[in-house]
Amino acid sequence: MNYEELPRSALIKLLQDQDEERVQAGKDGIVLNYAGRAAPWQIVRQIKPRMFEFNKRASVGNTEEEVANEIWDGENLSTMVTLYKFRGQVDLVLTDPPYNTGEDFRYNDKWDKDPNDPDMGDLVAKDDGSRHSKWLRFMTPRLWMMREMLKPGGVIAICIDHRELYRLGMLMDEIFHEENRIAILNWQKSAAARPDNKHVSTSTEYVLVYGKDITRVKTMSLERSEQDNRRYANFDNDLNGLWREGNLTAKSYSAKDDYGIQSPFTGEVHYPAGHGAWRHPKKNILNWLCEWGAKFEERDIGDGRSKALMVKSQETGRVDSAVKAAAESILNSGNPWPFVWFGRDGSGRPRVKTYLEKIKRGKVPVTYWSDQDLSSEEIYDDLGAMSWDYKESGRSADGVSELTSIVGPGHGFTTVKPMKLFSKIIELWCKRDGIVLDPFAGSGTTGHAVLNLNQTTNAERRFILIEQGNDEKGDHYAKTLTADRIKKAISGKWKSSARDPLNGGFRFFNLKREKVDANAVNALAREEMMDLLLVSYWDRNDRAKSYLRRLPAGEHKHLFAVNSRNEGFFLVWSSPDEPSQLTRSVFKEIVKEGRTNGLVERYHIYAALAPYTGNDIEFYQIPDKVLEHIGFNARADAFNNDGGMDAN
Template identity: 70%
Template sequence: MSAPILLAHPGHFFAAGRTRKNKASRMKYEELPRSALIKLLQDYDAERAEAGKDGIVLNYSGRAAPWQIVRQVKPRMCELNKRASVGGAAEEVANELWDGENLAAMVTLYKYRGQVDLVLTDPPYNTGEDFRYNDKWDKDPNDPDMGELVAKDDGSRHSKWLRFMTPRLWMMREMLKPGGVIAICIDHRELYRLGMLMDEIFHEENRLGIINWQKTTPKNQSSKLSLTTEYVLVYAKSAELAKTGLVERSALADARFGNIDNDPLSDWKQGDLTGKGASKNANYAIQSPFTGDFHHPGERHWANKRSAMKKWLEEWDVSYEDMDIGDKRGKALALKGWGAANATQRKALLKRAADVAGKRLDKGAWPYLYWGVDGQQKPVRKVYKALVRQGGVPTTFWLEDDEAPPAIDGVSWLRTLSGRSRDGIEELDAVVGKGHNFETVKPLRLIKKIIQIWCRKDGIVLDPFAGSGTTGHAVLELNQEQDANRRFVLIEQGNDAKGDNYAKTLTADRVKRVITGKWKSGDREPLGGGFRYFTLKREKVDATAVNALAREEMMDLLLVSYWDRNDKAKSYLKRLPVGEHKHLFAVNTRNEGFFLVWTAPDQPSALTRTVFKEIVQEAKAAGLAGRYHVYASLAPYTGNDIEFYKIPDKVLEHIGFNARADAFNNDGGTDAD
């Protein structure tokens, strides 16, 4: 028997085909116009069909289908803040940092829909200290206020968090490429609810794995478990199309390998033969054939079976036997005959063993267990580069930096591999100084590892909850380490206790400092790069708003909205310095000029023959290719080498605004057909 399907609508609860409604909800439905009732039934049918794919839909108070919410959100006007942007004209176009509410920002960033390789984000946790909710969003998701902090004792705190996250997750999915991946950080408070919501929106079959990362060392807490882990839920838009990459080893890790003994297997490095902690059965001593000294693992234990240890010892062309040497550690592995020999015999036995082992040392290609390059050291082992995975994603705790199984499902990452929460704070302190009031910052190692695995080297990473800017920092650092050119889009709206909007004072400040190398803790090597800083405005985009823009405002909007359907991956424009040209304002990646015939809302905006001659001269002086992209209200003059973009129609189209269908401005609730 299949699991029951749960669906929710305002005042309505459906379960396994049964309907229950109260008198108040019945009165509300009776008051609805015919078109609204039809739409409600259509949404119910669509939701039921969607639920049938996964068997269950999460039900909570005030639930609405995410697409119903998203379609009410209107794209906003924006402003390019040139003073807050970083880098030269060529560097700043690659990345974007948006100051504004993230749902509206994602709707506005229409050109990135279906273009993002990885959504990597750390949303507010429902702790009573981090999460804000605006009750007005229940009716109008366009309200820009972040709302009030949701207290720990708020009885509706979980449903508010779900109502907040649902449309945002839906939009994050819309932003992904068909093979794109989302990795979302969470702690235990909302783990299960988020998992069910992700299963619903992305579907269970697209769940790639759950990363369990050790954020701190265990603490002694007598009354409860020590909370040492947090989680990253990883889903694909389509698991069949998504690719899970390998974590590349660093150049430093590769440099540790060599082959001084000409081992035919491969280059190797020194490794430890012991494991953590004592063991009753693996604390015995082993005797060196070179010095006769007995070596034991100290407060640790031999990490391999006794039979394997004996086999490796005897590969030095000497024989071993079990012997009680009186150290209360169990029988040692001693040179054969050592126990029955007197002092003179032992001296002769050791000389023979040293001669044989010395010849084996001189021969090269030493055994797996060896005694240092001169035979005079403690026993160690070889770690062969050919047998070490070149990278991978772990299925359980990694033992070393180089040991990484290639599959992912339920995944655990040790803090030594993914960093600690404290590392994140210390990294932020070093870059921007103390006093930022951030108490939870994800470590760079964790974020970099996720980016390495799920974003190609020329891909786009979107972080809709950018916070302190760790994602931007990680992208820039990886780009330098791997000679990559990943791009980031960060969105942040948050205020500290003083009402300071820290998108500029913290997020942008951190990314700027790592780009320039001007850290608070002292100068570092600059990572290079840049970003454009945009502020999302309260005004909604429509034809009237576009036609009312001043020239620089119009240029800002064109820079944000433009995309090339034939070259979506590189459809950004490089803005040219304002004031140098009358019409030319930007250049694309093919060195083609973009021209704006617009001085002010009340001035003529027409591409005439005279204006085109001016455009040709500007393009020639700038050394641009012979194709002209021109924005104007009218185009009395046309030509084969002119790409004309009509204002406001083409501008609205660039940001996904269809004036006829108006998908973002459907208020519903009317009887009009």
């Protein structure tokens, strides 16, 4: 950036942004600095929404199925800005961005000239000494925009490998803040040693998981399988059903709950494991112990801890034969044992029962995902660093094989995230009717995983996929690969063999080079105007679910869509050169169309002018209301004026 050429107002703004960064650094510890850095909010603020077109031929499903999901062909930062109705509405951003792998990659380096440049940018060679800075420069504004798209309790899960792990982690700490880090997932991408490093074979990759506000994030449980339940049994015919051993020790320490418990079988006094404390209230544990046929009491045994729970009139290290016989009689009676028990032969430490009935709705993720299923008492609240082996998350080879089976060989992708990995992440951090956004959609694994989970778990999640890449021939992956894979998954017509079809559909959009402004909206033909209204419309009460179902073109003069409440949406617009006015006579035509189609008598009407008004009319003025719905703010957009970067 040439500071000497900047006007005074731009220099003041730059200094204000730098002060804001310094304040942020004081709050969060660090701000990552690199060559060519610009504040991400400064960049995003300058991006304008772009015009787009709805591609009916590339879309899949009937009119109701289409509106649930979207695939966009276009530069992802501009596309996210254009998707204004979804800002603050996304439950999960799940994405696999281009890694700085040492091979050539593209990035957009034109923020200081024109941030609305739609091109992908120049190639960055693998021997470029600034490649890490350029990669960060590419990622920073996109991560900021992904954060903007999330709900307050939303989550981002972003894939990365070892080459940029540390830099991305620092950038994520800065943008999302360290206290909102949920997990670092370490997943096994390969089960066999690979000769890719002369020292240590690279067999793992990572997923960094952050919440927008961790205090509002909900981590769901995973679906349980019969394999998960295999360690549950019912040795004592407990009326509560299958159970397994649970830990009586809590991970947090409390002095009042740090005391000894005497076994009625051996007389030994047991203490909480490690530096923990008993997890249940003392009075409850006392009652459970008494169910073993002996009387227990609180007693100071001189161990420097709280009063122990001891068998009445018995000394440390011994119990008389009557106490032991009573406990063994209950153990061998065939009747349910007390909740606190001492092992199947009575010789162990005190532990509790964990009932399958209470946790069967799902399993909780633990710090290490393997074949083992830890009891609910052993789960850590904070996931921290988590490792998933390939049996839990799939391998990169599985992802490539899945893609080849669906679209056939020759797709050119050598690394593809497996469905199993993405499915687990979606299960954990996207509610059953939530929205998943993938700004680097690639081969479409995210969308496929959403549809597959919807079918197998009877859920209603939705996806938004954005892809801007193209192959050597110049064909855009969004259409030739991303949409093609999702289409084949829905139809069940895989290249390898026929599969069960998946329910669902999607609308396909092409982002255009033209920016959205009043002139662009007013120049639209009727079909183009309807496309814009269908995508940009949102209800102030519920943006995320206020999508419209388009009616077949050409069947009505004004009616073009209906919402979920069976209310009609009408467009008084023939062409840019024709008058667009809601008059009394036009409203009569609208009422007739609504009644003919059995619609609720509330009319949503788009027009340039409205000389006629009524109580049942919701009027949307063209272009003002359309621009508002797409997030366009002329006064806040520096690039709306001829002065470009120098405009105030």
